[in-house]
Amino acid sequence: MDSSRQKGRISRDIVNQLAVIVRTSQIHDPRNVAVASAVEKFVANVNALMQEEGPLEIEMVGEYFYLNGERVKFTTEHLLNFDSLLREFKRRRLGSVKFLCETRPEEVQAFLGAFISSQSAAEPFEDLRMMTERLKCIQAGGVRRIAEGSEDIRKAVKHTYFNAVSFTRGVMNKIKTGERISMKKAKRVVETMVDTLLEKEEFLLGMTVIKDYDEYTFHHSVNVSILSVALGQKLGMDKMKLMELGLVALFHDIGKTVIPNEVLNKPGAFDAEDWKLMVRHPVFGVKIIFNMKNFDASSIRAAITAYEHHIHPDGSGYPGARKLSEIDLFSRIVAIADQYDAMTSARVYARSPMSPDSALALMVRRSAAELDPLLLKFFINLVGTYPVGTxxxxxxxxxxxxxxxxxxxxxxxxxxxxxxxxxxxxxxxxxxxxxxxxxxxxxxxxxxxxxxxxxxxxxxxxxxx
Ligand SMILES: [Fe+2]
Ligand SMILES: [Fe+2]
Structure with a gap:
């Protein structure tokens, strides 16, 4: 096995074991047998890694743990443990735990005792520091990089988001002037979004709250792509699938580029002529996608979703009726992300946006007729009872x-x-x-x-x- 992967696994095990021994010693005495055997495993892992790396530091930065400066990645099975350990660190304003030399179970148990009793102190971190001062190898450190760390993450996420928006603006402008665009660059933009989402899901999801009134279609396309990928991830899709889904979602409204701005941004209600044009954007979308360079299997999937995203399972919607089971999975996902983002955005024909929770409530009422009810359940679970932006x-x-x-x-x-x-x-x-x-x-x-x-x-x- 390659050594960086192995090290990643050991780092994860160490943080996970720390979470476990903290939790078990909150229930039992630190010297209890159940705690003792967990502590022994933890000590063995820490000491083994120290033989290769020297002193070890487990540090909390924002919402993550770092081991000797490297972020500790974890899978969903460790999520609850990592989350609870983050909370315990934050509650005490504890930023890091350092192992300066090879430690022993007795020392870890002494640290745990101090850790637990600091919980109810008025100044938990000062208390913990004082009680652990005499320990030879273990040292408690204060919160150091939290502001800086989360600032950096925010900056990176913001960059990814606005890069995708300006890419979409560029693509749509090019299509307007008749230029043929390539799928290749779109794939790179989407890949960065998927990576960012996999690593910093809630930060990127938070960006979808940005709904620019003047640049509605560009932000909307990016928001729908992010929300769709996040939903795909909840459904267990792998990275390749997520990238395809993100691409498909980004182009769902590409057909709107051929609808004149006077219609798209018309203040007041659409007349019959406007609607006749608007309901054709799925068909325009198919034509535009078929005209792109580097056409491949994902282009076909994009064309399908561009065509289907306003078709409702009950046969209503446009441009043509289909049964739920006949509508592509990607189209059903995009339809949900699309409705949610559209309802929560201010647009020319709906000046005041709905709040996220009332949009979700309305979607639930419509779900039997217009949306896939099961996927909608996953979506609600994703954006939460109180979605970001509420x-x-x-x-x-x-x-x-x-x-x-x-x-x-x-x-x-x-x-x-x-x-x-x-x-x-x-x-x-x-x-x-x-x-x-x-x-x-x-x-x-x-x-x-x-x-x-x-x-x-x-x-x-x-x-x-
Ligand atoms: Fe649409
Ligand atoms: Fe849309």
Whole structure:
């Protein structure tokens, strides 16, 4: 086996074992047998890696753990353990645990004892540091890179998102002037999106809250692509499939490029002539895709979805009727992402967007007739009970915008607090993790309900840029 993969596995095991011994020693005494055998395994792994690497540092940066500066990757089976360990670190403002020399089980147990008892201290990190000072090999470090780390991630994600938007703008402009475009570059753009989504899912999902009124179609195409890939990932698709799905979704509305802007951006209602043109965008899309360079199997799939994404399983919709089972899986996925993004965006013919939760509620009501009900369930699970971008009222009477999900606790996402308890806007919004408990095991903040951001005149994009 190649050594970097092997090292990745050992790093993951070490962090996972740390999560396990922390949790078991919260239930049992650190000297209990169940804890003791887990501690022994942990110590064996740490010492083995130290023989090759020298001192080890397990560090929390943002939402991830790093081992000697390298991010520890994990699979879904470790998700809950990693999540709970992150919470324990954050609760104590603990940034890292260092192993300076080869350790022994007794020392790890002493560290665990201090770790557990610091939980209820007024200054948990100071308390933990004091209690572990006399340990020879294990050292507790404070939070160091958290702000910088998550800043970097945000920058990278923002870059990926806007790169995809400007690529889409470029493609659509070229098509307007009659230029033939190539599928190759689109594949590269989509690959970067898929990679970013696989690594930093909630950050990229958060970007889909950006709905630009003037550049609606470009942002919409990218948003639908991101939401579709995220849904595909929930369905267990591999990276190759996800890339194809992302590409297909990015081009679903490509047919709109031949509809004149006066129609697309018409203020007020469409007349019969406008609709006649609008309902043809699926067919225009097929023609455009067939005219692209580097035509291949994924182009065919893109053409199918461009054609099918407004066909409803009950036979309504346009351009032609089909049964649910006959509609391509990609088209059914894109139809869901498409409706959701369209409903939550401000457009010329729907000036005020719906809040994410009311859009989901409406989609559920329509699902039997217009959408695949099972896929919609997965989608709701993905965007959560309180999707990123939802404005929420907290029990502290503060208002906040959901800015990140907590996988293990759907009702306790991360929220950017934007007003004080009297409803006054605050200048520098702070992010609160609603899953974080106070010393007594209670929650300082909880969501009371989702509220309509239109009523409060809040521009969501402002908080995501
Ligand atoms: Fe469409
Ligand atoms: Fe669309």
């Amino acid at each position: 404005l929420v009222m907290l029990d502290t009477r503060e208002l906040g915008i959901v800015s990140g999900a907590n996988t293990a606790e759907h009702l306790r996402p991360r929220v950017t607090i934007i007003t004080d308890t009297d409803g006054n806007r605050i200048n520098s919004p702070v992010v609160a993790d609603l899953a974080e408990q106070d010393g007594a095991g209670g929650y300082p903040r909880s969501i009371v309900k989702a509220v309509d951001h239109n009523r409060y005149g809040i521009n969501l994009a402002e908080y995501f840029l």
